Amino acid sequence: MIIQKTSNSRIGEFDPENIGFGTAFIDHMIVCEYENGKWGEVRLMPYGPLPFTPAMMGVNYGQACFEGMKAYKDKDGEVYLFRPEKNFERINKSAKRLAMPEITEEMFIGGLKALVDMDRNWIPYGEGKSLYIRPLIFATEEALKARIANKYMFAIVATPVQSYYTEPVSVKISDFYSRAASGGVGSAKAAGNYAASFYPTKLAAEEGYEQIIWTDDATHKYFEESGTMNVFVRINDTIYTPPTSEKILDGVTRDSFLQLAKHRGIDVKVEPVEVAKVLEAHSKEELIEVWGVGTAVVTSVFKAIGYKDQKLTLPELSEEESFALTLKKALVDIQTNKAEDPFGWRVKVEKHILETA
Structure with a gap:
C-alpha cells in the first residue's frame, strides 16, 4: 500500500x-x-x-x-x-x-x-x-x-x-412503481437502483410520506423492500420478512436482525409478505409494527402505512414492547462494544503507526 x-x-x-x-x-x-x-x-x-x-x-x-x-x-x-x-x-x-x-x-x-x-x-x-x-x-x-x-x-x-431518522416515519405502499424486476440488478448495490427510486419517492413525499414500500413488479401483491431498506412486519408476536432474491438486496443489517431475533427466541418467518395479509392483520388489530433496516438507518420504525386512499396508523410502542427497538438496541450494543458479541461480528481496528510513503 x-x-x-x-x-x-x-x-x-x-x-x-x-x-x-x-x-x-x-x-x-x-x-x-x-x-x-x-x-x-x-x-x-x-x-x-x-x-x-x-x-x-x-x-x-x-x-x-x-x-x-x-x-x-x-x-x-x-x-x-x-x-x-x-x-x-x-x-x-x-x-x-x-x-x-x-x-x-x-x-x-x-x-x-x-x-x-x-x-x-x-x-x-x-x-x-x-x-x-x-x-x-x-x-x-x-x-x-x-x-x-x-x-x-x-x-x-x-x-x-x-442517526439518519430520529422519529418514526410514514410510508406508502407502491401499487405501480417497483424497485427492481426479475432478471434485473435488484440484488446488486448498483448505483442506478437508487437513481430509479428517487422519482417515485418524490411523488410519495408530495402525499406526505417519507418513504415507499416497494412491491413486486409483476403483481404488486407482495412486499419487497422499503426505500433503501429491507422490510420487517410483526403480526402478533411473529416477525415476517421477504426472502432475498434477484430483486431483494441481501442486507447485512437484515441478516443480523434475523440472527438476533432467533437468538432471543422470537418467532421469525422468512417468506413472501402479502400486502393483503398486512392489511387484514391491521383490520384485526394484529399488525403490531412494521419497520425497515439498513446500515445508514439501523432501524426506521413506521408510524403509518398508506395504501391507495387508505392511511393505516400503527400502534405506538415502548422500547420494551417493540421488537424493532429491542433488536436495534441489541445490535447497536454489539457494534459499539457495550455488550458481548456471541456471533463474532465485531472486528477491532488495531492502532498502527502509518508512515508516509
Missing part, C-alpha cells in the same frame, strides 16, 4: 456535536485503479477531487456499485468495524453482475482498516454516532461506447454521521 498522509488536516473544522449525514468527509481516502486486466497498487491519499471527464463510462453507462458500512468508537476510544467480510462478499457479487472486475480481500479489508486507523480521530463517540464508510467500484474509461469498460477505480471514502 502506498501511503500519502495529508499535510493539511481538516479535523479542527469538525464539530462532533453538530453532525449532518454524508456531507463532511474525513482527511483521507483509498484509491486503486484497474487497467490492462489487473488492479494496481492501493493508495491511501488525501481526500479530494479526481481527474475525470463527462465521457467517463461509469457516468454514461452506469457501471457503478457501492457498499455502505460503519465504524464505531467505544467509551475507551477503541474502534470497531461490523461484519466487513459480508460487505466484501457483496461488493464482488455486485461487481460481477455489472460485468466489472472483482477486488481482493486485501484491497477491501486492508484498505478499510488502514483508512479507519489513519483517521480514527474523525470517528465520533455517542448515541447514534459513527463513521459511515462508502467503498465503491466504477468505470473510469473515457469512451462513448456502450460496452464493458476497460478501466475502473476502487475507492473508499468516509463521513462522520449521526
Whole structure:
C-alpha cells in the first residue's frame, strides 16, 4: 500500500456535536485503479477531487456499485468495524453482475482498516454516532461506447454521521412503481437502483410520506423492500420478512436482525409478505409494527402505512414492547462494544503507526 498522509488536516473544522449525514468527509481516502486486466497498487491519499471527464463510462453507462458500512468508537476510544467480510462478499457479487472486475480481500479489508486507523480521530463517540464508510467500484474509461469498460477505480471514502431518522416515519405502499424486476440488478448495490427510486419517492413525499414500500413488479401483491431498506412486519408476536432474491438486496443489517431475533427466541418467518395479509392483520388489530433496516438507518420504525386512499396508523410502542427497538438496541450494543458479541461480528481496528510513503 502506498501511503500519502495529508499535510493539511481538516479535523479542527469538525464539530462532533453538530453532525449532518454524508456531507463532511474525513482527511483521507483509498484509491486503486484497474487497467490492462489487473488492479494496481492501493493508495491511501488525501481526500479530494479526481481527474475525470463527462465521457467517463461509469457516468454514461452506469457501471457503478457501492457498499455502505460503519465504524464505531467505544467509551475507551477503541474502534470497531461490523461484519466487513459480508460487505466484501457483496461488493464482488455486485461487481460481477455489472460485468466489472472483482477486488481482493486485501484491497477491501486492508484498505478499510488502514483508512479507519489513519483517521480514527474523525470517528465520533455517542448515541447514534459513527463513521459511515462508502467503498465503491466504477468505470473510469473515457469512451462513448456502450460496452464493458476497460478501466475502473476502487475507492473508499468516509463521513462522520449521526442517526439518519430520529422519529418514526410514514410510508406508502407502491401499487405501480417497483424497485427492481426479475432478471434485473435488484440484488446488486448498483448505483442506478437508487437513481430509479428517487422519482417515485418524490411523488410519495408530495402525499406526505417519507418513504415507499416497494412491491413486486409483476403483481404488486407482495412486499419487497422499503426505500433503501429491507422490510420487517410483526403480526402478533411473529416477525415476517421477504426472502432475498434477484430483486431483494441481501442486507447485512437484515441478516443480523434475523440472527438476533432467533437468538432471543422470537418467532421469525422468512417468506413472501402479502400486502393483503398486512392489511387484514391491521383490520384485526394484529399488525403490531412494521419497520425497515439498513446500515445508514439501523432501524426506521413506521408510524403509518398508506395504501391507495387508505392511511393505516400503527400502534405506538415502548422500547420494551417493540421488537424493532429491542433488536436495534441489541445490535447497536454489539457494534459499539457495550455488550458481548456471541456471533463474532465485531472486528477491532488495531492502532498502527502509518508512515508516509
